[in-house]
Amino acid sequence: MDLGPHAAFIWISYAAVTVTVTGLILWLIADGRKQAADLEALERQGVKRRSSSPGVR
Amino acid sequence: MKSFWALLHRDVTLAIREGGAIGTALGFFLVVVSLMPLGLGPDLNLLSRIAAGILWIALLLAALLSLNRIFEADHEDGTLDVLATGPLPLELVTAAKSLAHWVTTGIPLAIMAPVLGILLNLDLAAYPILVATTLVGTPAVSFLGAIGAALTMKTRRGGLLLALIVLPLYVPTLIFGISAVSAGAGPTGLAASFLILAAISLVTIVLGPLAAAAALKVHLQ
Amino acid sequence: MKSFWALLHRDVTLAIREGGAIGTALGFFLVVVSLMPLGLGPDLNLLSRIAAGILWIALLLAALLSLNRIFEADHEDGTLDVLATGPLPLELVTAAKSLAHWVTTGIPLAIMAPVLGILLNLDLAAYPILVATTLVGTPAVSFLGAIGAALTMKTRRGGLLLALIVLPLYVPTLIFGISAVSAGAGPTGLAASFLILAAISLVTIVLGPLAAAAALKVHLQ
Amino acid sequence: MQLIAEDLAIDRGARRVIDGLSFAVKAGEALLLTGANGAGKTTLLRTLAGYIRPFRGRVRLEGGDDELTVAEQAHVVGHTNAVKLSLSVAENAAFWNAYLDSGEDAELRVGTALRHFGLEDLSEFPAAYLSAGQKRRLGLARLLVARRPVWLLDEPTASLDTASSERLVAAVNDHTNSGGLAVIATHLPLALERARTLNLAAQKVPA
Amino acid sequence: MQLIAEDLAIDRGARRVIDGLSFAVKAGEALLLTGANGAGKTTLLRTLAGYIRPFRGRVRLEGGDDELTVAEQAHVVGHTNAVKLSLSVAENAAFWNAYLDSGEDAELRVGTALRHFGLEDLSEFPAAYLSAGQKRRLGLARLLVARRPVWLLDEPTASLDTASSERLVAAVNDHTNSGGLAVIATHLPLALERARTLNLAAQKVPA
Amino acid sequence: MQTLTQRLANPTRFMELSARLLPWISAGAVVLLAYGLYLAFFASPADYQQGETVRIMYIHVPCAWLSMMVYALIALSSFGLLVFRHPLADVSAKAAAPLGAAFTFLALLTGSLWGKPMWGTYWVWDARLTSVLILFFLYLGLIALRSALEDESAASKLTAILALVGVTILPIIKFSVDWWNTLHQPSTDFTSTVDPSMRLPLLVMAIAFTLLFFAMHLKAMRNEILRRRVKALRTQAVAGRDRLAAHGAE
Numbered sequence A: 001m002d003l004g005p006h007a008a009f010i011w012i013s014y015a016a017v018t019v020t021v022t023g024l025i026l027w028l029i030a031d032g033r034k035q036a037a038d039l040e041a042l043e044r045q046g047v048k049r050r051s052s053s054p055g056v057r
Numbered sequence B, C: 001m002k003s004f005w006a007l008l009h010r011d012v013t014l015a016i017r018e019g020g021a022i023g024t025a026l027g028f029f030l031v032v033v034s035l036m037p038l039g040l041g042p043d044l045n046l047l048s049r050i051a052a053g054i055l056w057i058a059l060l061l062a063a064l065l066s067l068n069r070i071f072e073a074d075h076e077d078g079t080l081d082v083l084a085t086g087p088l089p090l091e092l093v094t095a096a097k098s099l100a101h102w103v104t105t106g107i108p109l110a111i112m113a114p115v116l117g118i119l120l121n122l123d124l125a126a127y128p129i130l131v132a133t134t135l136v137g138t139p140a141v142s143f144l145g146a147i148g149a150a151l152t153m154k155t156r157r158g159g160l161l162l163a164l165i166v167l168p169l170y171v172p173t174l175i176f177g178i179s180a181v182s183a184g185a186g187p188t189g190l191a192a193s194f195l196i197l198a199a200i201s202l203v204t205i206v207l208g209p210l211a212a213a214a215a216l217k218v219h220l221q
Numbered sequence D, E: 001m002q003l004i005a006e007d008l009a010i011d012r013g014a015r016r017v018i019d020g021l022s023f024a025v026k027a028g029e030a031l032l033l034t035g036a037n038g039a040g041k042t043t044l045l046r047t048l049a050g051y052i053r054p055f056r057g058r059v060r061l062e063g064g065d066d067e068l069t070v071a072e073q074a075h076v077v078g079h080t081n082a083v084k085l086s087l088s089v090a091e092n093a094a095f096w097n098a099y100l101d102s103g104e105d106a107e108l109r110v111g112t113a114l115r116h117f118g119l120e121d122l123s124e125f126p127a128a129y130l131s132a133g134q135k136r137r138l139g140l141a142r143l144l145v146a147r148r149p150v151w152l153l154d155e156p157t158a159s160l161d162t163a164s165s166e167r168l169v170a171a172v173n174d175h176t177n178s179g180g181l182a183v184i185a186t187h188l189p190l191a192l193e194r195a196r197t198l199n200l201a202a203q204k205v206p207a
Numbered sequence F: 001m002q003t004l005t006q007r008l009a010n011p012t013r014f015m016e017l018s019a020r021l022l023p024w025i026s027a028g029a030v031v032l033l034a035y036g037l038y039l040a041f042f043a044s045p046a047d048y049q050q051g052e053t054v055r056i057m058y059i060h061v062p063c064a065w066l067s068m069m070v071y072a073l074i075a076l077s078s079f080g081l082l083v084f085r086h087p088l089a090d091v092s093a094k095a096a097a098p099l100g101a102a103f104t105f106l107a108l109l110t111g112s113l114w115g116k117p118m119w120g121t122y123w124v125w126d127a128r129l130t131s132v133l134i135l136f137f138l139y140l141g142l143i144a145l146r147s148a149l150e151d152e153s154a155a156s157k158l159t160a161i162l163a164l165v166g167v168t169i170l171p172i173i174k175f176s177v178d179w180w181n182t183l184h185q186p187s188t189d190f191t192s193t194v195d196p197s198m199r200l201p202l203l204v205m206a207i208a209f210t211l212l213f214f215a216m217h218l219k220a221m222r223n224e225i226l227r228r229r230v231k232a233l234r235t236q237a238v239a240g241r242d243r244l245a246a247h248g249a250e
């Protein structure tokens, strides 16, 4: 595919979007795993959630 | 109303005593304006072309530096707690404090601006316009700044954060303030800029105290 | 020496926690640099000519805003009293605090400067020089600023006054910092500016803490 | 008139500090709050003053002015003094009078307040020159500078000398005798005429 | 070892606050400073610590380390706590240990200090979350975080509850028993084992 | 009978619902993205004026639209938090801010990269570009303010106030293009003048990006809810110990 004299600009644009968006997605997945693991660890320690816990409303 | 005036009077007194507000603001303005040619090179044509911009930016910075602690200091020594129990709604408290800031900083800077214009080789014809636009535009600076000061009240060392939050809000004021002076274009362009500036100031005079008071209420918890 | 590192470490921690120093300084830098073209007009040729000046001035302002309370906060909560009874002479206390300021503000700003250069259409060739000069020049900014911060410690609302006192002291740094970048002239001119900048920084690293400590001693009475 | 707290539950930073607390303070009465450090005295006072919104329950002033909030009918003296260091002693008092009071006899009120707390000789000094106890006295002088039926005081005797503590006790007694009410957090016994004590530690919910 | 004040005259803002005062505090002894608000207790303590230069007379520590000033051998706890609100309790204590102490057993010292003042359970909390008394306790914990022979304390019990005041008294007693000395300004009687009292009001020059 | 918002207000319900929705939205985003990319590169012609670089449009415009839409979402959530105290509103606002900042950044970046071949420079200071830059600053301000405050519930309300104050930027981006003299060509109503062969890929890409954003937003909200649960449990654990200690001290 020939994208003309300005191919580099096009490729960089698409690459930047790809990198940023995949970066965000990976971060979201990693963060989700970490929170889930923390929560499970705490629950295993026997800390239970109060029904009207003020932290989560 | 008596409470409003008492607060305004106290804030003006404090500004004058504590920072020597007026003198210092003018001094700062002078220093920044004279630094610019050092940074930009001494080309007089260039300077006079961008004079309005420099004056407005210096003005915004002077306001920023003096806004910093208008709520924080009252919070630290417990004054804010007591002000909140007073007969004045918090919206008027923030209005009085913003107004005090405008009186002690906005007005002196607006009057000083043309004097510094000389240093920048500003076109003589622009002087009256400059005073008028800065007088009309600076209320927006004080009242918008008060929102930022209220939001960042509890972040110790909030200076930079305040600037980060408030400077983007200043952009419209800056743009129309400058275009009024530098356009010099037609009288219609001038009048338009001027009216928009006045409109921005009016809107912020109404909305600024509301937003600032809302922020203070959150902090007082 | 252990005390020195402890103090340095604490100050860096505080700067990061309280203001989110690094992020906020960069944000502020970005905002000021982009305000300038709004104020000065969007002429790209003009901008690239004065880019170095704008970057240096914005850098000085970021430093000023973050210097503000480095001693005042310690004084208000009584920390300074205790620091003064420590094994570290007051001169090293001020040195540690200035150094912490340089680490949390000077270095990030120096690294950020070229990125912002893009917005100002700065000449590509100037980038390495820009990083080098800002890295070499910013210690002077932090250490001179500390003198001003110490002098104005007890003036509540010292921001403006500090700026008024310190900005004139910054003039040599500013001039050589800019000329190193914008000259681009011969390599000799560049080398000269660079050396002078380094010399200024070295001198202030030695003298700044002494002067600041002397000011603090007066305040502690 | 009576200040009523109903079934209060108060959170501080995601922790329940006070739970299920109810009490009433009648006009003419003072309630002393006691309890260990961190028991929640300050938290409770700030809730009464309306700064903190309780998680559950409510605070109301029966027989007060219904158009005003509790805070607007109360003097609140917290751990800090609300004193501006660069104003003189007299200016500080006069400002609070002008701000809080709508009465006419401003000078008289300010003069009486300063005299009561032994500050008349210092009235021209900037507050920055005051000693810790003198600053506290200036903070307390606010109580007499404007009339308000409810006094909420947080450790008012901190750093006061014996004579000044007695002046404060006299001021509270005057206040309750003339139909006011007060809630006072304190670690020291105060020789008030009509006071009940509420120990917050005893109210604590088990973890 | 003994802390000696010789014929002190101290000015504060053009007023002579203390005149012709001499005393000595021996190792193993505590001196309680009393006197009305504004008598000059804080002024005297700050002079002993070397912040204020006396108009006349001098302060010296006999038998101390001659290479160090009095201040460098003293713990000073003033009206303020020297606590950083955005650091945690443990971080605050650890910083003062690292800054003031050159010993090796840092963790042990910090742990003991926090435990002594009942702060071990709060150690992970930012100091901003502490109540007034808890902050004061953190300020006092500094005394145990590094060893120094001289303690200069300004109203240390302000806003402490009874239990904490007793812990403080115990700390001072330990200190004097192990050869330290202390000068303590206070409005309340402290049940120290070996204490003399110096009433500053009695020393006052007639106006 | 509960209204939908009331049912959604319960974080537990939200977690259940979002767990069911998330795979579908993600799948839709992936499919549309693939189709859109195919259209963008293979099934659409080069512009007669702009040449091949017009293909940057298919990512630039969706990013630019998202940058504004996300801010509107944040402002709406902020309103919900301040006025209705909707329990999920703050979670939504907090989760959206970094995503919005990222898309704004991408709009700026792809715009600059398009600007170089088109206008001969990466950046001009015209009204649209400048107002998007200010939008980016607003995002930064929201993130910085939230991270500078220790007390989380205060932080969320304060950021909400700032978000509502800043919402005035949206009409400015949209409408005021002729503030001061500029190198930029005057803005045209692109959607009506554009050739249908380009309109389809643009539309598909725009929908794909929107779905992508919503997928990420849902995931970020779920993470945030979990984070808050963890934090509540932690303080609860510490508080339990402290309470016992307070009893001991009595």
Ligand code: HEM
Pocket: F057, F060, F061, F064, F065, F107, F108, F109, F110, F111, F112, F114, F115, F116, F118, F128, F129, F132, F133, F173, F174, F188, F189, F190, F191
């Ligand atoms: C950093 C630089 C740029 C920024 C921040 C920017 C920003 C934006 C924004 C916010 C929109 C959406 C506007 C709306 O929906 O009303 C937009 C749309 C658009 N932009 Fe850009 N842009 C930039 C550079 C460019 C360049 C260089 C070109 C092409 C020469 C371009 C062409 C377009 C087109 C064709 C649209 C669609 C317009 C429409 O649908 O109304 N942009 N841009």
Ligand SMILES: Nc1ncnc2c1ncn2[C@@H]1O[C@H](COP(=O)(O)OP(=O)(O)OP(=O)(O)O)[C@@H](O)[C@H]1O
Pocket: D128, D129, D130, D131, D132, D133, D134, D159, D161, E012, E013, E014, E017, E035, E036, E037, E038, E039, E040, E041, E042, E043, E044
């Ligand atoms: N910076 C100052 N400038 C001028 N005068 C001062 C200053 N600080 C204190 N004074 C005055 O010096 C006197 C002694 O003050 P000092 O703080 O030593 O009293 P104190 O005994 O500690 O009182 P307190 O029990 O209230 O703490 C007071 O009359 C005070 O007004």
Ligand SMILES: Nc1ncnc2c1ncn2[C@@H]1O[C@H](COP(=O)(O)OP(=O)(O)OP(=O)(O)O)[C@@H](O)[C@H]1O
Pocket: D012, D013, D014, D017, D035, D036, D037, D038, D039, D040, D041, D042, D043, D044, E128, E129, E130, E131, E132, E133, E134, E159, E161
């Ligand atoms: N801003 C805050 N965030 C989180 N927790 C807090 C905050 N302020 C106070 N707390 C906690 O709430 C509890 C009650 O504090 P409060 O200040 O009401 O105590 P107090 O009874 O006034 O104590 P003191 O006698 O020391 O003044 C304490 O355990 C404290 O750690």
Ligand SMILES: [Mg+2]
Pocket: D041, D042, D043, D154, E131, E132, E133
């Ligand atoms: Mg308390």
Ligand SMILES: [Mg+2]
Pocket: D131, D132, D133, E041, E042, E043, E154
């Ligand atoms: Mg004292």
